[in-house]
Amino acid sequence: MDAYEFIKDAIIEGKFVPGMRLAEESLAKEMNLSRTPIREAIRQLEAEGLVIPLKRGVSVRHFTKDDIRQIYDLRTLLEGYAASQAAIHRTENDLVEMEKANILYEEAINQHVESDMDSLKDIVRVNQKFHEAIVTASKNEHIHFHISKVVVVPIVFRSFYWYNSFQLKQSLEVHKTILEAIKNREPERARIGMHEHIYQGRDHVLKHLEQIKNIHLLKEEEK
Amino acid sequence: MDAYEFIKDAIIEGKFVPGMRLAEESLAKEMNLSRTPIREAIRQLEAEGLVIPLKRGVSVRHFTKDDIRQIYDLRTLLEGYAASQAAIHRTENDLVEMEKANILYEEAINQHVESDMDSLKDIVRVNQKFHEAIVTASKNEHIHFHISKVVVVPIVFRSFYWYNSFQLKQSLEVHKTILEAIKNREPERARIGMHEHIYQGRDHVLKHLEQIKNIHLLKEEEK
DNA sequence: CTCAGATTCATTGTATACAAACAGATAAAT
DNA sequence: ATTTATCTGTTTGTATACAATGAATCTGAG
Incomplete structure (x- = not known):
């Protein structure tokens, strides 16, 4: 999956850091996609524990x-x-x-x-x-x-x-x-x-x- | 998540068995939803390894x-x-x-x-x-x-x-x-x-x- | 009869639209 | 001044539409 790779890489590269609020719309715009594939990628990343759901959007998980x-x-x-x-x-x-x-x-x-x-x-x-x-x-x-x-x-x-x-x-x-x-x-x-x-x-x-x-x-x- | 629970439970209850081909549309109809939430649930289950992607749809994973x-x-x-x-x-x-x-x-x-x-x-x-x-x-x-x-x-x-x-x-x-x-x-x-x-x-x-x-x-x- | 190619149909991938939920700001009341 | 209520804009959740893809079926030629 493409959106998945993009977001994961961005986290690994430090482009998205913990505490940063990520909205679907902005992610979608950034990679020229609609929200649909973004959401699916986010669900995957959540299941893996790399990203946590926020009341509004998601954030890369903060590890203590x-x-x-x-x-x-x-x-x-x-x-x-x-x-x-x-x-x-x-x-x-x-x-x-x-x-x-x-x-x-x-x-x-x-x-x-x-x-x-x-x-x-x-x-x-x-x-x-x-x-x-x-x-x-x-x-x-x-x-x-x-x-x-x-x-x-x-x-x-x-x-x-x-x-x-x-x-x-x-x-x-x-x-x-x-x-x-x-x-x-x-x-x-x-x-x-x-x-x-x-x-x-x-x-x-x-x-x-x-x-x-x-x-x-x-x-x-x-x- | 609701669609997630539904599918997971169906697998655990043995309603969906390995080898069975699951199409998004039919799942959606079965639980009175559109395909969008179904797809997200499927992405989660895939990330957990309970379900594997097929060329067409998904199947619950067959464990040897x-x-x-x-x-x-x-x-x-x-x-x-x-x-x-x-x-x-x-x-x-x-x-x-x-x-x-x-x-x-x-x-x-x-x-x-x-x-x-x-x-x-x-x-x-x-x-x-x-x-x-x-x-x-x-x-x-x-x-x-x-x-x-x-x-x-x-x-x-x-x-x-x-x-x-x-x-x-x-x-x-x-x-x-x-x-x-x-x-x-x-x-x-x-x-x-x-x-x-x-x-x-x-x-x-x-x-x-x-x-x-x-x-x-x-x-x-x-x- | 068999196989290659074309056709059709089901199913996914993505985009878009709209309603519901929520946060933040503004306004009103005590 | 502080608190409560209302309004507004943003963001999510879900539905729907349509194009792209792949499978299966059908057709015709050898």
Whole structure:
């Protein structure tokens, strides 16, 4: 669906932010459509929890620090399980896909120069490919379905752009550990590796949120 | 939403079955509405995975035995985690709610007479209340959100109506174990109890599906 | 008889129209 | 001045209309 993609992308890109009131008419005008397809897209996004209904229109959902913690707990649980299952069910082809994704990841990190947004965007994208490959190898499409819903949220915060080279190199190491565990069919080690990896991400996002909050407080004081 | 409830209920009640082609117009006529609200309801149900888009119209999703296995794995993971978290975060009030639900469950089981559909429906409802109470006590609304999506699917199969008194008494025992573990703040025991409980349900549904399949095969032969 | 092409009919996708609900502003009354 | 009531403009909810798409049927040629 087109309107769906448009709105979702706008949220992910930060064009629509939490608290912002979105009316159907204005959205429709912005993308040269009538209200009908817009409404359908909104219903989908509501069902996914990305957007919440307002008395008047909708708003992109506002996630608190507590939400982030909960979502990462959930994601750790799901992706950790997926990794352990991947270690059991993975085929040779799955392994090839995972390795391919990880080589791209390594290349992206090596080419990366400190605080260059575009190269970071690349890294995020390739990282996702790697995670996707693992979930695919777990052979549980229902978990896949739920993970895909959970993964979007942290992206909204664009905390990734704050990773430094050291952290990136570190996460590459964890990737390699996970990959090796899945290759050697060690479910528990794969799970633990994934836990570590995602909790790293969680800490990072939370720290980022803390900074944003401070900036916000600063602005409040300035007034 | 009204059209949403209508369609979802129809699926749960078995009025709309997998493979059945549902056109917007006919749905609209059936509930005296125009197509517009119907379409929105369908988009929601699609996002939840209960219904799949067809080239022409939609159909309620057909779940295979493998889907059931995957969904129960997922549910075990999520509800097991919720139980362990409940053992950590539960308040006195949560405990009261859980005990209340479980007393109702015990009463419903004691009043139950073998293969009475209505009393089994009651039991299913009260059982859900118990599970709800645990998830609430876990203090993670995002897990709650995902569990609620996962729980609907097995209901569609109405395998519950095949429980016998012995199985019901057995599941009451497991409920009590879980409750005690949460009360005594033993996360791991709560998780294991929940695992056992849900895997019991899974075996039951799978056995039921096997029977249905046999009946189906019988019918095929009769032709 | 079989298959390709044209035709018809059902069904979706989108636009538009209008009524009902609601928020905010203005006016009136105490 | 504060509160209540009314009015007004905006925004949603639903219905309807029509074009685009796809499936099924029919027709004619080989």
